[in-house]
Amino acid sequence: MPKPFHNLEQEKQQRIISASLQEFSEKGYEQASTNQIVKNAGIGKGMLFYYFNNKRELYDYLINYCFDLVHNGYVQQIDLSEPDFIERFRQASMNKLTFFNENPFVFNFLGIIMLTEDELLPHDTRKKIEQLQQIAYDSIYKDIDYSLFRDDIDTQKAMDLIKWSMDGYREDISQVYKGEDIANVNMEKLTLEFTQYLDTLKIAFYK
Amino acid sequence: MPKPFHNLEQEKQQRIISASLQEFSEKGYEQASTNQIVKNAGIGKGMLFYYFNNKRELYDYLINYCFDLVHNGYVQQIDLSEPDFIERFRQASMNKLTFFNENPFVFNFLGIIMLTEDELLPHDTRKKIEQLQQIAYDSIYKDIDYSLFRDDIDTQKAMDLIKWSMDGYREDISQVYKGEDIANVNMEKLTLEFTQYLDTLKIAFYK
DNA sequence: AAAATTATTGACCGGGGTGGTCTAATTTGT
DNA sequence: ACAAATTAGACCACCCCGGTCAATAATTTT
Numbered sequence: 001m002p003k004p005f006h007n008l009e010q011e012k013q014q015r016i017i018s019a020s021l022q023e024f025s026e027k028g029y030e031q032a033s034t035n036q037i038v039k040n041a042g043i044g045k046g047m048l049f050y051y052f053n054n055k056r057e058l059y060d061y062l063i064n065y066c067f068d069l070v071h072n073g074y075v076q077q078i079d080l081s082e083p084d085f086i087e088r089f090r091q092a093s094m095n096k097l098t099f100f101n102e103n104p105f106v107f108n109f110l111g112i113i114m115l116t117e118d119e120l121l122p123h124d125t126r127k128k129i130e131q132l133q134q135i136a137y138d139s140i141y142k143d144i145d146y147s148l149f150r151d152d153i154d155t156q157k158a159m160d161l162i163k164w165s166m167d168g169y170r171e172d173i174s175q176v177y178k179g180e181d182i183a184n185v186n187m188e189k190l191t192l193e194f195t196q197y198l199d200t201l202k203i204a205f206y207k
Numbered sequence: 208m209p210k211p212f213h214n215l216e217q218e219k220q221q222r223i224i225s226a227s228l229q230e231f232s233e234k235g236y237e238q239a240s241t242n243q244i245v246k247n248a249g250i251g252k253g254m255l256f257y258y259f260n261n262k263r264e265l266y267d268y269l270i271n272y273c274f275d276l277v278h279n280g281y282v283q284q285i286d287l288s289e290p291d292f293i294e295r296f297r298q299a300s301m302n303k304l305t306f307f308n309e310n311p312f313v314f315n316f317l318g319i320i321m322l323t324e325d326e327l328l329p330h331d332t333r334k335k336i337e338q339l340q341q342i343a344y345d346s347i348y349k350d351i352d353y354s355l356f357r358d359d360i361d362t363q364k365a366m367d368l369i370k371w372s373m374d375g376y377r378e379d380i381s382q383v384y385k386g387e388d389i390a391n392v393n394m395e396k397l398t399l400e401f402t403q404y405l406d407t408l409k410i411a412f413y414k
Numbered sequence: 415a416a417a418a419t420t421a422t423t424g425a426c427c428g429g430g431g432t433g434g435t436c437t438a439a440t441t442t443g444t
Numbered sequence: 445a446c447a448a449a450t451t452a453g454a455c456c457a458c459c460c461c462g463g464t465c466a467a468t469a470a471t472t473t474t
Binding site for chain 1: 461462463464465
């Protein structure tokens with residue numbers, strides 16, 4: 001909605017978005033300080049209220065911004081044509097890792113939103129959340145080739161366990177490399193390690 | 208250290224501790240409000256500063272309180288004589304679940320502490336953290352019977368995967384039953400489901 | 415070049431919350 | 445009955461809050 005904001009140089013726009021996401025995701029809506037935001041963004045106080053009429057409008061803008069970003073930059077990137085569950089999940093996890101590195105506060109911000117009580121959220125935001133969750137769910141479980149799994153194991157349970165495993169691994173990695181730019185991380189070593197875990201999972205759960 | 212506080216009726220003492228932990232774990236040290244604490248604890252403002260001379264002293268008291276509680280109430284309860292990794296982890300997970308339910312803010316509070324930058328923490332607190340982490344690590348990995356694992360799988364990787372799986376399951380459960388008293392939860396059904404996951408893990412990773 | 419429009423800053427506002435104090439009242443112990 | 449321990453909350457000076465606005469600088473239009 002805010003016209004002047006969209007005409008801004010990308011870099012300044014990003015600085016404002018980034019500073020806002022950080023502040024909101026660290027403190028929540030009420031506790032977040034617009035003063036802190038403008039300071040971190042390196043702009044004057046007046047500008048923030050020139051681009052957005054008030055705190056709430058900024059917040060709502062960020063909600064939509066993050067939803068679109070996660071949708072286009074992460075969920076939609078998942079390769080639905082890959083029938084191997086573990087391989088599809090591998091690709092999704094790697095995407096998530098780089099996405100998280102490039103947009104450090106987006107997931108945390110959305111996390112805060114999803115923990116917000118129903119009454120405090122605009123009605124259509126709730127719907128957006130559910131839609132995105134549904135799409136994300138489909139992107140992971142749709143058109144999976146179940147015949148790869150061992151017959152003596154409940155396939156759904158196996159998929160749950162694999163999902164928890166890979167999420168746990170990814171979170172451990174995020175934790176260790178927190179703050180460091182992923183470009184500086186030894187990617188080959190990391191990918192190799194990841195592959196080893198995946199191979200182990202395949203031995204354990206596949207025929 | 209605070210003499211009058213220890214002589215308090217257990218129930219009031221608990222109310223104060225609980226309200227403080229909640230506030231600190233939700234807002235962090237600086238943002239936490241002593242006014243909010245006394246309101247939630249149902250005591251007058253004066254009392255808090257009668258028991259503890261200032262905010263920091265309360266905070267430090269809580270740190271020690273939580274460390275001791277986690278150590279005695281959770282870590283030390285893990286049965287080191289159980290050589291089956293999955294079984295030991297099962298017992299630990301169930302303990303953690305009930306502990307978490309009885310002390311809802313303790314883990315979150317300690318989580319905040321561990322994310323605090325080094326300079327802001329008393330020196331001996333850092334040491335306490337590392338000690339507890341070491342003990343917890345030992346409690347999970349010491350004297351495990353590795354011969355139970357399949358020979359065609361890297362045992363350490365298998366244990367990592369199992370750990371992530373069970374942590375993921377436990378977190379999902381916590382999430383779903385968040386807020387509800389665990390006494391009201393259908394424990395048999397939950398235990399059964401947990402066992403099914405564990406059995407699946409055994410089929411997958413054990414000989 | 416002049417005028418009009420847009421972009422930008424930061425001092426400023428009333429209001430509300432901050433950690434902490436202190437007085438005055440009540441309860442307890444003897 | 446009296447002293448000591450316990451309690452509540454009004455009060456303090458201070459700081460920060462979201463938001464405004466007048467002054468100016470930069471840019472665009474004429």
